[in-house]
Amino acid sequence: MADPWQECMDYAVTLARQAGEVICEALKCEMNVMIKSSPADLVTATDQKVEKMLISSIKEKYPSHSFIGEESVAAGEKSILTDNPTWIIDPIDGTTNFVHRFPFVAVSIGFVVNKKVCCFKCTIHKMPCYHILRKSKCISLIVQICL
Structure with missing residues (x-):
């Protein structure tokens, strides 16, 4: 039986790649950094974008x-x-790394239906990977998003 949410999972992959490209470009620019709840809890204009x-x-x-x-x-x-x-959605999972230009950040996208996780997409800058969870099975795929 086909997975009814496969299209959503595929779309998450496409979006995470696009977001990764935006993040890679932002690493080359000056950053606007703000504090959320504490000095250790940062947000950038790129997170919001x-x-x-x-x-x-x-x-x-x-x-x-x-x-x-x-x-x-x-x-x-x-x-x-x-x-x-x-x-x-966590647009830049690892904002502190991003702010310090340490290249290990991720775009994390989860998809939940009936309060159950259908998929989790995580694309890590310079070390791209995804983890799609389905019925407690984890399938790992590798895709390059940043050169």
């Missing part, structure tokens, strides 16, 4: 889906997990 890009792209394709974004929640948006298909 990538999250907005991911959410707007997903909303365009799947308008009925819900979202929980790290930066949106930090800015005061509520994060309520329902049975609705929900995308959970």
